[in-house]
Amino acid sequence: MRLSECIHQKSYERVTRLVRRHFITLVPALVVFALLLTLPVGAAWLLRTVFPSLETSATLLPIIVLFGSGYYIAVLLFFYSYFLDFYLDLLVITNDRLIDMEQVGIFARHTAEVDLYKIQDITSEVKGVFASLFNYGDLLIQTAGAVERFVVEGVPRPDTLRQEILDLATGDRAYHQKTT
Amino acid sequence: MIIVPLYAFLIIYGVFLLACAGFFVVNVGNLVRTGTFTFASLLATFLFLSCTAIVVWGTWHTLQAVDWAQPIFNFTYASV
Numbered sequence A: 001m002r003l004s005e006c007i008h009q010k011s012y013e014r015v016t017r018l019v020r021r022h023f024i025t026l027v028p029a030l031v032v033f034a035l036l037l038t039l040p041v042g043a044a045w046l047l048r049t050v051f052p053s054l055e056t057s058a059t060l061l062p063i064i065v066l067f068g069s070g071y072y073i074a075v076l077l078f079f080y081s082y083f084l085d086f087y088l089d090l091l092v093i094t095n096d097r098l099i100d101m102e103q104v105g106i107f108a109r110h111t112a113e114v115d116l117y118k119i120q121d122i123t124s125e126v127k128g129v130f131a132s133l134f135n136y137g138d139l140l141i142q143t144a145g146a147v148e149r150f151v152v153e154g155v156p157r158p159d160t161l162r163q164e165i166l167d168l169a170t171g172d173r174a175y176h177q178k179t180t
Numbered sequence B: 001m002i003i004v005p006l007y008a009f010l011i012i013y014g015v016f017l018l019a020c021a022g023f024f025v026v027n028v029g030n031l032v033r034t035g036t037f038t039f040a041s042l043l044a045t046f047l048f049l050s051c052t053a054i055v056v057w058g059t060w061h062t063l064q065a066v067d068w069a070q071p072i073f074n075f076t077y078a079s080v
Helices: A023-050 A052-056 A060-087 A129-134 A158-179 B007-033 B039-062
Strands: A015-019 A090-094 A097-104 A108-115 A119-125 A136-143 A149-156 B002-005 B071-075
Touching (some): A023 A052, A023 A060, A052 A060, A060 B039, B007 B039
């Protein structure tokens, strides 16, 4: 399935921007991932020191190896799922709509959309040391649609994005006023 | 007398691998459904699969010479 099918793209509609969270928001999880990968190494050293007979045990060593293998696969799978959770959070900006797709875990997905001409107000926020350094932040979009408030977190260059969406919304409002 | 062989843990490990494979398939299904097969997502998928393959191969290589039929637990009822 392509993105155009996923968002039920209309014939006159074209995708102007695809916005994902800034990659730097993934760094804390990567640090935790690296730490979790090194945990079994420390545990193995500790076991060898405290129970040196374990290395030659014909029954316990296979169980420990299987447990360690399962641990590594679980950590890899957890962080693969975490990355996809990050990567599948997508803000699709077209010349007609704003579509916010948010992956919530593996088994849930939340999608909200609003017509551009219904956007009333957009606020961009950049808070914190890393956010200021790497220029990423949140967009709070006030709308007259069914979803009154969109919050898009951790987007790069929120000020530029805010202005871009406002310009598109102004253009779409003018088009709708002309045709009605 | 109840004997629990070592291959019981191998069966548990196999079931665990199947469960992980199921979660992986669901993740790839999410990628397909959202049309987000890009370089980044394919790279992440490739890295996950290759690291998992390395772990499984390393486990198999380490445990090649193990006698899986040997008993771990041996429960004997005392006869009255």
